[in-house]
Amino acid sequence: MSRTNIIALLIFGAILGYFLSFGPSTTQKFKAGVYQLLAPFLTGGSGIKKQITSVRTGLKSLDQLERENSSLQVENRELRATNQGLRDAENEVNRLRHALNYRERSVFKLIAAEIVARDSSTWWRTATINRGRRDGIEIDMPVATDEGLVGKITTVSESVSVALLVSDENCRVAAKVEGSREQGIVSGERVTTGLTPLLNLNFLSKQADLKPGQKVYTSGVGGVFPSGLLIGSVKTFRVRELDGQAQVTPAVDLSHLEDVFVVTGRK
Amino acid sequence: MIFFIVLLLLVLVAQIAEFFIPALPWLYNAHVYIVPVIVFYGAMALPFPLMLALALYAGVLLDAVTVQVIAGKVEISAGSSILIYGVLAGVMHGLRPLFARGRWEVHCILSGVFTSVIVLAQYLMITFRRGSLVFTREIGWQIAGPGLLAMAMAPILFWFLQWIGRMSGYSYQPERGRLE
Numbered sequence: 001m002s003r004t005n006i007i008a009l010l011i012f013g014a015i016l017g018y019f020l021s022f023g024p025s026t027t028q029k030f031k032a033g034v035y036q037l038l039a040p041f042l043t044g045g046s047g048i049k050k051q052i053t054s055v056r057t058g059l060k061s062l063d064q065l066e067r068e069n070s071s072l073q074v075e076n077r078e079l080r081a082t083n084q085g086l087r088d089a090e091n092e093v094n095r096l097r098h099a100l101n102y103r104e105r106s107v108f109k110l111i112a113a114e115i116v117a118r119d120s121s122t123w124w125r126t127a128t129i130n131r132g133r134r135d136g137i138e139i140d141m142p143v144a145t146d147e148g149l150v151g152k153i154t155t156v157s158e159s160v161s162v163a164l165l166v167s168d169e170n171c172r173v174a175a176k177v178e179g180s181r182e183q184g185i186v187s188g189e190r191v192t193t194g195l196t197p198l199l200n201l202n203f204l205s206k207q208a209d210l211k212p213g214q215k216v217y218t219s220g221v222g223g224v225f226p227s228g229l230l231i232g233s234v235k236t237f238r239v240r241e242l243d244g245q246a247q248v249t250p251a252v253d254l255s256h257l258e259d260v261f262v263v264t265g266r267k
Numbered sequence: 268m269i270f271f272i273v274l275l276l277l278v279l280v281a282q283i284a285e286f287f288i289p290a291l292p293w294l295y296n297a298h299v300y301i302v303p304v305i306v307f308y309g310a311m312a313l314p315f316p317l318m319l320a321l322a323l324y325a326g327v328l329l330d331a332v333t334v335q336v337i338a339g340k341v342e343i344s345a346g347s348s349i350l351i352y353g354v355l356a357g358v359m360h361g362l363r364p365l366f367a368r369g370r371w372e373v374h375c376i377l378s379g380v381f382t383s384v385i386v387l388a389q390y391l392m393i394t395f396r397r398g399s400l401v402f403t404r405e406i407g408w409q410i411a412g413p414g415l416l417a418m419a420m421a422p423i424l425f426w427f428l429q430w431i432g433r434m435s436g437y438s439y440q441p442e443r444g445r446l447e
Contacts, residue, residue: 008316012353015323019346024336027345034331041283049287117286121333122298122386122409123393128286154337169397170337190397191405192296 028139028155035128036157043130043160046116095259098146108144108226110261111135116160125168125188125197125254127151131262132159140224142263148230148251149173149218150260161262166231167197167254174221175201175231177246182208183219186231186248197254199232204244210237216248226266270437271317274309274428275324278302282328295405297412301424302329303352303382304417308428310356311366311374312437318360322352333389343392351388355381371425379418386410 001009022030035042113129131137133156143150143163151171155162164171167188175186184203192198201216214234220227232248281301290296302325309321326349335342359377366374387410394400 005315008319012319012323016346016349016353019327019330019349020344022341022345024339024341027334027341028336030345031331031334031336034328038283038331042286045283045287118289120282120285120288120298121389122413123389124333124335126335154335164335164337170335170342190393190401191403191409 031155031162032157035155035160035162036132039132039157039160042117042128046114046130101146107228108261108266109264110144111137111264113143113161113260113262115257115260119165123190125151125165125171125192126154127163127165127257127260129161129163129260129262130159132157132161134158136264137161137262142218142225142229143260144229144263145252145257145260147253148232149225150252150254150257152224153262163260165254166199166250166252167192173225173231174219175216176219176227177201177204177208177210177234178215178217180208180210180214182210182244183221184246186216197250198235199248199250201234201246201248202243204237204246206239206244208237208244208246210234210244210246212236216246226263229263269435270432271309271313271321273431273435274305274313274321277305277428278321278325278328281305282325282332291412291416294412294416295408297409297416299416300382300385300413301417301420303355303385304378304421304424305428306352306356307359307374307378307381307421308425310359311363312428312432315360318356319353322356323349326350326352329385342396343389347388347392348385351385355384371422375421375425376418378421379414379416381414382417383410383414386413 111131113131113135115127116130117128119126127150129143137153137156139153139156141153143152149166151163151165151168153161154164165188166173166186169188169190171188173186174183176183182204184201186199186201188197188199204210212234216231216234218225218227218229218231230251232250235247235249237244237246285299285301288299290298306321306325310318313321326346329348329352330345333343333348334345359374359381362373362377390406390410
């Protein structure tokens, strides 16, 4: 091995050692720093992706129209395409109005945010939002929509933040079940195969006997999540050797999230 | 040197693109990883010091994406991706003479295998941290899937990178100390 290669290997080893010596707070700062550098690309890329999706949706509806209405004239198709565009705009207005209404009637103080990127790794369920430290976002703040709990903030940079979704195995939420005195811990599964991941509500009593459809809310125990946020509804219940476990369908469709709110406290 | 800078830029672009490529539901939600293929190409095409620099750069980016600090605990420590990339790129670099002779088959297959090794290594690390070893068919596919996709992408990406190398006047001959 040449001298240059040995020096390169030593420098590589030294930098590697430096990174491996990072503690939790340094790791947080490192991650936040890199995300801050990537922030313009992530927000820009999100806009481009939306435009591409919009064009693709437009083409698809034109295609469907052609199949269903083969006798229609070109002019008619153009009018329908225009209508489609207007409907998209109307839907967006409705969605934003809905979100705004939720913010006004909610008992929580909320910061509206948009999801700009989804998890790019296999083993973690995360989403990047376009709000950061300068908007008042802090680590461990809960993230929700008008439908229920989404997750919590784990990384904050100046202009973007990373939220760990409730479907991640590491996102543990103290929960209570409506109509019972049962309390437990909700967490996601390590691997999800379907589009809608299921959550596990663990540490219930064996006598819980929960029924499908019962609502599961945050209990407020632990201090991260305020009480009363809807997590989901019970799908199944089973008794294990030491405790009872319920499978919970999340209230929020985590695969199609666009707008979320970061909960900063109670009003 | 120009080719090396181009590779750095491509790694950054690929890392950002991975944020916007959804998981594939028909392959058990396997993710598409482009960066490893570019890094492994760089490992074969670049001299040893630049190969290490590329592995370091890609490792830092992957670390930033994968490290999670939850409740004051680090799940996968920063530096682990740098180490994985460094070792795998080093192995790939050892096959450089074969690549210089224009034999790409082994490298395309190994790019896929090594991509799966990265995902497997991450899985083993989180399994060690979380304390329960679960291995299902879905997990198997989420590890093997990215490798198969990388293997399928590798010939096209290698051809593209080879073309960029030619355009930037880069010499692929494994001559000691020659950078471009």
